[in-house]
Amino acid sequence: NGAEILETRAGVQTLADKYIVVMNDGMSDKDFDSHRSWVNRTHRRRLIRRGAKAMGGMKYTYNFPTGLKGYSGHFDEQMIKEISKRADVKYIERDARVQINAIEQQDNVPSWGLARVGSQEPGGTTYYYDSTAGEGTTAYIIDTGTDIQHEEFDGGRATWGENFVDDMDMDCNGHGTHVSGTVGGRTFGVAKKSNIVAVKVLDCNGSGSNSGVIMGMQWATEDAQSKGADTSVVNMSHRVAFSQTSNDAAKAIAEGGVLLALSSGQDNVDVAEASPASELSICTFAASTEQDGKADFSNFGQVVDVYAAVDGITSDKPGGGSQVQSGTSKASP
Template structure:
């Protein structure tokens, strides 16, 4: 009888929960040379972690997480005490923890006339006419992860939409202007490369043009999910004219977005340094963009190196601004949307999204930019409209670059 009682206890012993600990703590990543956000962390869970484990991990926090990530990868971001940080790092379902860091847009204001559009269809600098196939990116969507967009600007002709803001108290519109400028270079009537594409604003930077990795990742996570539900029969691209020092978390979110089918265009950065040390510019699979000037020189501020895929006009670029205005500014922030627009343009012509960055590199003007170091490509993007490249309609339109 006592033997039977002992056996009856066995299931109870086996069913007792084991403490969730690991032999070594999950890695804690601190971005180098970054402005860190004190006490704020990004927690990336393992891909195989159960939803219940993720929920129970978040319940350990004394304050609710600021953001939860479900599409780019499983995880969350928020404020952690030192004790909470150690407990979370001991969880075997946690892949890694990264301290949050500040990011910013890559632009600086300058006052001069626009020229970038014309350079995309001319074989030599100095032109004033932009020649393009009249498919003009129709059927494509461009997500702009930035300061938002002034969708009411008349130059968008109703093709711009503000989708989501992740800036607390920032409002559902662009209160800086940078995002509207980027959207205009991609798809506005006057300044846009792809004049029939739709542009979507996803706000992750505040009125000063600043933000943090955790907020930017919330925008990336949103785009990864939203792109599955939008009507973009010819494809979707995402433009990120922002960044900071290298972040494994940002790069992981970027890779997930690319894997979902959204082409990512990333500004290389404005410090004249190697883009390999910046995110999302250093993401494998992203199309990373350096900047050029009106006289076909590499912009002095442009980041360089092996991560740069192509070059595009970036200095003294005029485009749309908030409150229905226009503005001329410079930076790799301005170069990237030329490429995002060109990607939408080629997608609209029927080009496949797979290998599109390589396709644009192949069709670029080669070795025409002065001052490019040997470790950086000398490839200036070009739409080939003056070289016989045509879309399904076999027609072209002309617009004076203003």
């Protein structure tokens, strides 16, 4: 019968002629290599002999330590039909647009989020935390990049990891630096002595692809496991409509012993319609108000694990200094 080409859900902004292919569970590395060689040969033949529309072919290869195997690329419809006939393919999904969650920004507004983390009741003005302050732990920020030279990271706690969206190893948007500062900045961070690793998957406009994000997830997982999964956390503060591949990648991170913290999204819908926030094995954060109510824009539902402060959160900005941002992106860090 062949592999299923998953139906695209409402609200998903797909990328033309771009697909993610996921292999059957338990596939060996040898068989995976053989399959990809077949894809490359078949794709080249189609371009040369059949006059097929020029496509880029395979781009990213996924091979998570805990078993998820697959790849993404630029293929025409006929090539996807050929791939779907293979008995070793589990499913195929259209690649989709991914976008950051921040919804507004204003300057010079005091932050209340840290005080809320350190208080049992709303209205607190002091942040209480353990003196270790996250020292020895590492947070992988899968986002728009991070200004690793920012003074809030004490000249070395923030490092550059990998880039899966462009050729600029910098945060030209500001979202990722703000998230990183909320996690580990000296002044605004929850874990003020933690290490930050920048994994860039979103461009200057805060936009990227699901396939690129999944590649960032794999890189972070492998790096975390090489350094000690039990002292690592992966943060993702962006949104994509439901994607089975994204959920499977998130599950692979959790099965590898790494905590994945994810914002729920801000479409005011059940989080079951968002990815990978709907994956049960990760920690999903929704947005709360200063009075501990649900923020009116926040996603919700039984899958949500924690509600956290998101409105008027002060943190770092590229080039130095600070700025205020709001949105569910601020909940998970």
